[in-house]
Amino acid sequence: MKRFNNVSLIVVLLFTVSLVSAQSTSEFFSKSDAFFKANVNNGRVDYKSIKENPKPLNDLLEMARAISVSKDQTAVYQSFWINGYNLLVIDGIVKNYPIKSPLDKPGFFDKTKNEIGGKSITLNDIENKLLRKNFPKEARFHFVLVCAGLGCPPIINEAYTPSKLEKQLERQTKLALNDPRFIQVNKNKVKISQIFEWYKVDFEHDGKVTDFINKYKTAKLPEKVKVSYYPYDWTLNELK
Secondary structure, three states: OHHHHHHHHHHHHHHHHHHHHHHHHHHHHHHHHHHHHHHEEOOEEOHHHHHHOOHHHHHHHHHHHHOOOOOOOHHHHHHHHHHHHHHHHHHHHHHOOOOOOHHHOOOOOOOOOEEEOOEEEOHHHHHHHHHHOOOOOOHHHHHOOOOOEOOOOOOOOOOOOOOOHHHHHHHHHHHHHOOOOOEEEEOOEEEEOOHHHHOHHHHOOOOOHHHHHHHHOOOOOOOOOEEEEOOOOOOEOEOO
16 A cells, blocks of 8 residues: 555655646747747847846746757657747847947857756757757758847747647648748859858758758749858847
8 A cells, every 4th residue: 555655645745846847838839939929020039129028038047048949749850949049149249238249259159158958058069969850850940040140040039839839830841931131042042041151961851952942932943953151141130
């Protein structure tokens, strides 16, 4: 009887931990959504206002420090780390604001450690070790992880959430690949973002980079199109 009670207690404790974790992630997504709605407009971030009132962002990141997510819960895991990445980028800019580009801060992406999700981790590690490494065929990450530069696909004024993640990934990828500023076509020549050069392997799982683009692009690229890359714009995506 005592053994049965011990087992029952363990089950109850595990259920309680799971319930608390689910409540924490739910609150994190909800408050992240409110934050992005208040501070993002037309793909630009109001860093000045956040600098003047950093409490909502600080509270969000404090909440995110203790949240633990499992990659077995794919949508929750991916949503948490996408939002976490974007929030930490904003936090890094705000801490150094005014600043003209994230590259003006040495080590912004690869040296500065951030406390989030029970880890001490850099932005590059979130992108490359937690997302790209665990989900190597998910190239759409590159259209939702926003590096604070205008060369990135624009940040959206909502949080990525488990229930909407697939639609959000699909929508943002289509928006980017149908944007004439992002994919610059001139007859049989096309200039594309250096994202496709830096992460070429991510886009070649089912063919060439142009095959990936054509999967989402309404006006398809010509079969023998000549591809080149335009310089990445690291100018701050600041709302003015």
